[in-house]
Amino acid sequence: MKKTLQELAELLDAExxxxxxxxxxxxxxxxxxxxxxxxxxxxxxxxxxxxxCKAGALIVTPELAEKAEGNLLVMxxxxxxxxxxxxxxDTTPCPAAxxxxxxQIDDSAQIADNVYIGPNVVLEAGVKIEExxxxxxxxxxxxNCKVGAYTRIxxxxxxxxxxxxxxxxxxxxxxxxxxxxFGYANDRGEWVKIPQVGGVSIxxxxxxxxxxxxxxxxxxNTEIGQGVKLDNHIHVAHNVKIGxxxxxxxxxxxxxxxxxxxxxxxxxxxxxxxxxxxxDKAHITATTFVNKSITKPGAYSSGTTHQDNKEWQxxxxxxxxxxxxxxxxxQLEKELLQLKNNRDIEDE
Numbered sequence: 001m002k003k004t005l006q007e008l009a010e011l012l013d014a015e016x017x018x019x020x021x022x023x024x025x026x027x028x029x030x031x032x033x034x035x036x037x038x039x040x041x042x043x044x045x046x047x048x049x050x051x052x053c054k055a056g057a058l059i060v061t062p063e064l065a066e067k068a069e070g071n072l073l074v075m076x077x078x079x080x081x082x083x084x085x086x087x088x089x090d091t092t093p094c095p096a097a098x099x100x101x102x103x104q105i106d107d108s109a110q111i112a113d114n115v116y117i118g119p120n121v122v123l124e125a126g127v128k129i130e131e132x133x134x135x136x137x138x139x140x141x142x143x144n145c146k147v148g149a150y151t152r153i154x155x156x157x158x159x160x161x162x163x164x165x166x167x168x169x170x171x172x173x174x175x176x177x178x179x180x181x182f183g184y185a186n187d188r189g190e191w192v193k194i195p196q197v198g199g200v201s202i203x204x205x206x207x208x209x210x211x212x213x214x215x216x217x218x219x220x221n222t223e224i225g226q227g228v229k230l231d232n233h234i235h236v237a238h239n240v241k242i243g244x245x246x247x248x249x250x251x252x253x254x255x256x257x258x259x260x261x262x263x264x265x266x267x268x269x270x271x272x273x274x275x276x277x278x279x280d281k282a283h284i285t286a287t288t289f290v291n292k293s294i295t296k297p298g299a300y301s302s303g304t305t306h307q308d309n310k311e312w313q314x315x316x317x318x319x320x321x322x323x324x325x326x327x328x329x330x331q332l333e334k335e336l337l338q339l340k341n342n343r344d345i346e347d348e
Contacts, residue, residue, distance in 0.1 A: 039055040130146075133150065165206075177214045268287075287302070
């Protein structure tokens, strides 16, 4: 892929300063970029590196453009410009339309034109694959699943029955969508399984990371909204609902029937209890334990930062002593108040 700076400026809606006909062939980091490469600077603290960089052109803010030399694409948000430029120069291989002879496809499955079905893919009864989708080797698509147009499913992904994927989704390798939710009733110490008869509904433009598991609903569907981005190793339990354009980082676990709003960001290793509601535009930092609903937009945290191990051991011991310390403090407050009252009586 080759683009001139003029073409990139138009595609990125950026102001061009420099040579319009300079050919760009890739987007690379500041320290790796050469004459025909594009790089970016988003943070003023890296401004000094502009003069050391050998990139043919840089994406910069208007403020940095005043200090920079050479070819520039000027944007309010250079990181967004980098993202869009990276899409233009994306080198991820995309197979041509084909149905591999080793694929196992039920006669009732519907496959649109211009679809790639790789080796050893299994499509069960009632499956519908829309146009320009890519189903890579070893993927399993269960009964009555629907895969929207331009969606890509990477190798060894599993979709249980009654899963619906929207258009332009990306499902990375070894993700599992539609496995049973964790539903059991206790009968005098023994666990009685509750059949999970709901499905999973996933909107357009959703990306799901490797080894992420999304459970099917117990009675109605687990729902993932439009534009949601899920990292690797996330667990979404049954009947969870995630609102449009929310992004969740790796190793987060969301318990059953939690409802997460739109435009939220949830960092890594967050734990969210079941049946809670998180409002739109909530931002939850890493390792936070969410044990009650969040009703106001804003940032929320509960994880503690690391410290020297010996200091942490002392802190852990003191944490266990907090209740005893609190009781002693309340007793001291009570005694001080009594002393004050006695002194006031004597003064009278």
